[in-house]
Amino acid sequence: xxxxxxxxxxxxxxxxxxxxxxxxxxxxxxxxxxxxxxxxxxxxxxxxxxxxxxxxxxxxxxxxxxxxxxxxxxxxxxxxxxxxxxxxxxxxxxxxxxxxxxxxxxxxxxxxxxxxxxxxxxxxxxxxxxxxxxxxxxxxxxxxxxxxxxxxxxxxxxxxxxxxxxxxxxxxxxxxxxxxxxxxxxxxxxxxxxxxxxxxxxxxxxxxxxxxxxxxxxxxxxxxxxxxxxxxxxxxxxxxxxxxxxxxxxxxxxxxxxxxxxxxxxxxxxxxxxxxxxxxxxxxxxxxxxxxxxxxxxxxxxxxxxxxxxxxxxxxxxxxxxxxxxxxxxxxxxxxxxxxxxxxxxxxxxxxxxxxxxxxxxxxxxxxxxxxxxxxxxxxxxxxxxxxxxxxxxxxxxxxxxxxxxxxxxxxxxxxxxxxxxxxxxxxxxxxxxxxxxxxxxxxxxxxxxxxxxxxxxxxxxxxxxxxxxxx
Numbered sequence: 396x397x398x399x400x401x402x403x404x405x406x407x408x409x410x411x412x413x414x415x416x417x418x419x420x421x422x423x424x425x426x427x428x429x430x431x432x433x434x435x436x437x438x439x440x441x442x443x444x445x446x447x448x449x450x451x452x453x454x455x456x457x458x459x460x461x462x463x464x465x466x467x468x469x470x471x472x473x474x475x476x477x478x479x480x481x482x483x484x485x486x487x488x489x490x491x492x493x494x495x496x497x498x499x500x501x502x503x504x505x506x507x508x509x510x511x512x513x514x515x516x517x518x519x520x521x522x523x524x525x526x527x528x529x530x531x532x533x534x535x536x537x538x539x540x541x542x543x544x545x546x547x548x549x550x551x552x553x554x555x556x557x558x559x560x561x562x563x564x565x566x567x568x569x570x571x572x573x574x575x576x577x578x579x580x581x582x583x584x585x586x587x588x589x590x591x592x593x594x595x596x597x598x599x600x601x602x603x604x605x606x607x608x609x610x611x612x613x614x615x616x617x618x619x620x621x622x623x624x625x626x627x628x629x630x631x632x633x634x635x636x637x638x639x640x641x642x643x644x645x646x647x648x649x650x651x652x653x654x655x656x657x658x659x660x661x662x663x664x665x666x667x668x669x670x671x672x673x674x675x676x677x678x679x680x681x682x683x684x685x686x687x688x689x690x691x692x693x694x695x696x697x698x699x700x701x702x703x704x705x706x707x708x709x710x711x712x713x714x715x716x717x718x719x720x721x722x723x724x725x726x727x728x729x730x731x732x733x734x735x736x737x738x739x740x741x742x743x744x745x746x747x748x749x750x751x752x753x754x755x756x757x758x759x760x761x762x763x764x765x766x767x768x769x770x771x772x773x774x775x776x777x778x779x780x781x782x783x784x785x786x787x788x789x790x791x792x793x794x795x796x797x798x799x800x801x802x803x804x805x806x807x808x809x810x811x812x813x814x815x816x817x818x819x820x821x822x823x824x825x826x827x828x829x830x831x832x833x834x835x836x837x838x839x840x841x842x843x844x845x846x847x848x849x850x851x852x853x854x855x856x857x858x859x860x861x862x863x864x865x866x867x
Contacts, residue, residue: 412452415460416445417467426468430475440471469710476522483854485836486825487808487846489760490798494835496696496703497798498851500754503701503738510734517730531726533737537708540665540743541691542681546708547718548695548736553590554726555692555705560594562717563655564621572615574607576639577626587626587659596621611650616652623649624656625688627678646687655689656714662800663693663706665743671762674796674804684709695732697798700755701739702732757796760849761806765791768847770808775811775859783866788812794848808848811858815866826865834861835867 422445423438430437448458461566462484484494499507520527529550537546549555560571571591578600580586591598599620601611612623623645642658649656664677677698680691690713695704705726707717717723728736739755746753753759772789779787790812793805813823823843827834836845845858 401788406686411648412457412594413449415458415463416448416452417460417464419758422467425464426471427507429468431472437471440474441467444470454566459774473499480715481832483832483834483857484849485810485834485845485847487792487810487837487844487848488797489757489849490697490796490800491849492798497698497700497755497757499651499735500700500739500742500756502742502754503735506734506738506772507731511731515730515734517733530733531741533733535707536740536744540740541708543684543685543708545714547713547714548707548728549723549726550728550732551703551704551726552659552661552692552694552705555707555748556590557594558717558720558723558726559678559690559692559707560591560596560622561722562720563657563713564594564596565788568619569595569597569598570619571622571624572599572601572620573610573624573626574639575600576602576604576607577627577628579625579628585807588838605636607640608638610646610754612640612645613648616654616715620652620654623656625656627658627660627662630676640689641686642683642686649689650687655710657692658683658688660693661689662697662798663695665699666758666802668698668761668801668804671758672804672806674761674806677801677803679706680706695736695739697800698757698796699739700757702735702863704732704736711756747771752825756851757843760785760794761796761850763808765807766807771847771852772809772811772854775855775862778859779846779863781861786813786815787862788814790844792844792846794846800825801808801845806848810844810846810848813843813845813862813866818865827861830861831862832857834858 408682419438420439423434423441425440427434427437435575445463448463452458482494484491486494488494490496516527518527518529519525534546537548538544564843573587578587588598597619599615599616601607617645625642625645646656660678660680660683662677664679665681667679668674668677680693683691688709690707690709692705692707693699695701695706699706706748707714742754769789776784776787776789788811790810792808792810794808795801795806796804813820815823818826820838820841822844824836824838827836829841834845838844850858
């Protein structure tokens with residue numbers, strides 16, 4: 396059946412327009428000169444982009460070859476920027492989830508390089524030449540630091556909680572009691588009720604959003620109760636007309652009923668945070684276990700300052716049962732996580748006797764003095780030409796811990812405010828993100844800010860170089 400004249404003409408025009416599509420190999424070769432990505436990856440990307448243009452042209456859209464080439468090049472630039480790369484954190488948020496959370500200390504990074512670039516005794520006993528146990532040293536060190544009967548680790552805190560719930564609940568006893576004021580949502584939109592559902596547990600809510608009493612827990616206990624779960628409100632706080640049950644009281648109730656008491660601490664503070672800076676006290680695993688909690692779990696990459704991991708500590712029998720769950724193997728840590736966490740824990744143990752041996756960057760950031768940061772800011776400004784230095788001011792700022800930790804805390808800090816007559820704050824921010832390495836600051840009151848509270852002293856020269864490049 397012949398096509399109508401208008402349709403036939405459209406097909407001819409579309410076929411003619413396809414000639415504007417650049418050749419894959421030619422365009423790939425051209426783009427590879429400006430983008431240091433694997434040639435095969437660039438070719439694959441170009442093929443995908445040109446296939447999209449082919450479909451649009453056949454649907455009747457019109458493009459010039461120059462438009463297509465410019466757009467594919469722009470899209471490739473955007474794609475290349477998504478590759479994991481170093482960033483200077485000038486936001487003042489110390490545990491910045493979008494920027495990789497807690498940075499590692501030199502000790503952990505050095506050990507990681509040694510283990511990652513060779514072989515190791517991951518599951519090998521060097522004394523007898525037989526198969527060894529994975530993470531036995533780390534688990535012993537963790538238990539020592541946390542003053543716990545036993546400890547283990549998995550790849551993140553959500554997995555740790557799921558494992559605890561899977562282990563301590565059964566088909567007949569699957570109810571988990573949680574205060575309504577602790578039904579938190581963590582990063583990525585995941586919520587405690589959903590995590591409970593994933594494990595097969597049944598949520599039993601008690602109390603009100605702002606007040607939960609001991610009698611609320613006692614009333615909710617039945618023969619189906621498997622766990623009483625406390626969830627630390629690490630990423631928000633409730634103030635005003637509030638009440639929550641003292642841990643010792645809740646522990647006494649749980650023990651009298653033979654029910655495990657579990658706490659998801661989230662942030663993983665190992666030290667008294669109020670001694671590092673004028674901020675609130677963040678509950679430590681050690682003190683929670685002393686108060687009668689049977690099991691705690693928390694993240695390794697927040698206030699602990701290590702890699703992403705979920706740490707479980709407490710009752711030895713419960714930890715052993717958790718490790719025997721087949722799901723434990725699915726979420727266990729690999730040699731890289733184990734290496735970094737091992738060094739991080741050793742750093743804490745060493746610094747108990749010698750505080751100067753601590754090598755946890757996030758703790759160093761928290762304990763910085765604003766006066767020292769102002770001295771660094773002045774040194775950066777002093778090394779710049781007058782026409783650039785005149786666009787900069789030293790300002791007092793507040794740091795935050797971030798990463799779902801201590802939401803009320805504001806840590807006195809300092810930084811540099813950038814005010815240019817030639818560029819807006821948004822233009823400066825865009826330019827800074829395009830530097831190598833990228834610098835991510837923040838805008839407030841139409842002014843771009845470089846927060847020194849989250850910048851390593853060794854990066855100060857890079858800050859000066861970026862300012863020199865941008866504010867010409």
